Amino acid sequence: MKKFSAMTPYLIWMALFIIIPMLLVVYYAFTVTTSEGATWSLANFARFFEPIYLRVLWRSLTLALVSTLICLLLGYPVAMIMAGNAFSRKKVLLVLFVVPMWMNFLLRTYAWLSILERNGLLNVFLTSINLPRLNILYTNTAVILGMVYNFLPFMVLPIYSVLSKIDKGVIEAAGDLGANSVQVFTRVIFPLSLPGVISGITMVFMPALTTFVIPRLLGGGQFTLIGNLIEQQFLVVADWGFGSAISMVMILFILLSMAIMSFFEGEDKEATLW
């Protein structure tokens, strides 16, 4: 009884703000509203599988994957440095990673606009040292840059927290048993850090897949990504059915990516799945 009462507020919260909205999304996705009222239909999903929308999906997936990969390649070494003993100012580094997150996300993205624009800070700097100008604003590069910049902390922090908990004795033991530093990394540290890597990947991949502000501001709205498409359906066209159907496809993709991730995680723990 006591357990129940403690859970109640959370359950009500879940029902009100997660379960009911989800059911509404499902309802809108599977219905088509005509003048006679709503009827059950798969038309919204059928529409999504037209080539133009698949192209939007494909572009979103590629950009999100590339950003996630870059975040991992940049983030892992940083997490290792922060977790290691060699670096004495790791607290400072940690704070430096977290502090930008106190600022509004939109504001930080706007700031990139003035850095990257034609007469922006970057080009002023480049021309002052006689280097050619870079025109990367409003390209895919700028979108990826924006995503990596905004989502990098979500990669670094989970990896750092796992790495810092690894028992130093294990690493020493590996060394004592004759493993060189590469082997220690590939056979001991990396496998042990996998849970962190996986939660990092999920935490970067999901927002990268659905963001609509970054491609609009830094990509100059030239490429519709899946997030923009959903936003358009709800705000501009008022086609809630199609918007909900795309959202459901996205949920599917996210579930799929989580399943793949947990599969890898499971395999590592000596195949707990089977």
Add this chain to the structure above:
Amino acid sequence: MVQKGKMKVFLFSLIILSLFLSGCKKAKPKLYVYNWGDYIDESILEEFEKEMDIKVIYDTFATNEDMYVKIKSGGSSYDVIFPSDYMLTRMREEDMLEKIDLDQIPNHKYLDSRFMSNEYDPSNTYSLPYMWGTFGILYNTTMVDEKVDSWDILWDPKYAKQILMLDSQRDSIGAALLKLGYSLNTLDYGQLVEAGNLLKKQKPLVLAYVVDEGKDKMIAGEAALALTWSGEAGYACKVNSDLAYAIPKEGTNIWFDVMAIPKGAKNKEGALKFMDFLCSPEISLRNAKYTGYATPNSAAKAMLPEEIRNDRSSYPEEEDLVNAEVFVNLGKTLKEYDRIWTEIKAH
């Protein structure tokens, strides 16, 4: 049990405190106003509060669609809203608005008859115009030295990667339709596909599809040409004197932001008073000066400084507007616009 006792004391003092706070004054009637961001001289609100003894609660929105969703979903109780023409039509058709009694708004006589009884609200049953304008081409005179008078210039390869278009389906597709000589409210699928192809062809020349940040880019000299609304253009020209605004000869969109009362407004009487207040010449003049947008109030316009009044880009004459059309709510065809727009963007 000690805990419970403390809680009681706390609640009790809270009740006492709230009695004190609410007991200070007799509750003034409240008026909830929902307007575009930075679209009124806010000192006018204070004046209205003093004069009418009504407390104004003022909220702002960024797009018609945001406003629509908030009103439609219920739960908010605004008394005066400021939709644009096509949004007014949509809300009117969905029975979301209260009728207004023009007899209670005597100041509406100052509004220019040119801007009354428009297609979006045929006999001003639901709304009165607040501001109006056009859309056209904002250009930087140091980068463009030819005469800008046609939509064709936005397709000129000479200005590759120096053109800003609007990330707004109706406006960008509208410009293409006008260039082709069609109506910007076309329901003809063939014409839409033609406009779509034209925009796909233009895409390599476009630097970016922007919304609000477009005027800042133009002020900073980041682009040579931009499809812009007249109000934004007026602001940009004021800040950077190299900029100029032109209404293409093939035609333009003439738009209105209007004042209306959403269905179920609690203070309808106050709403009518507020609308009347905003229609008075002196108040309209202050708003026009503050926002830089064109006022439909002819008495206020007559009091504006000559250089603004005679500036045909912000106050075009009737002959400049022969080909001007108001956006009409497209109903189902809007989906086709969306599909074509997505095709352009996914191209």
